[in-house]
Amino acid sequence: MGIKIDALKCTACMACEMACGYHRDDAFALLSSCIVVYRGREKKNYFGVMLKEEENLVIARPEGLEIQRIGAVEEAEQGEEKAESDASAKPMLLREACDLCSDLEGGPMCIKFCPVDAIFVD
């Protein structure tokens, strides 16, 4: 069971990012969020959503889902090889993984605040 994102519904409003940061720090601290809007450099108006899980970095893009193992991303960051998507993956490595807001009675904050129901648990 984990957070799933439908990137085709996402409007890049960043409400999930703010909600997650608030859950982490009791303030709107975007740097603490484990879910972030991913903006591609290669295309204009192109975006998806990136989620850090315990073992994986999940990148939900309009054309599909990419799942990268955290260990592999770390290795790539240390080496010469860098995929375009890894450019914004680095800051994610330092963040806490999604805990499904397990300490909150109401459940995942990102789901509650997404205005287009692009996030769900499966």
Ligand code: SF4
């Ligand atoms: S479920 Fe909670 S911890 Fe996980 S991404 Fe959503 S707001 Fe962040």
Ligand code: SF4
């Ligand atoms: S809250 Fe929903 S629409 Fe807004 S950025 Fe997050 S996934 Fe996309």
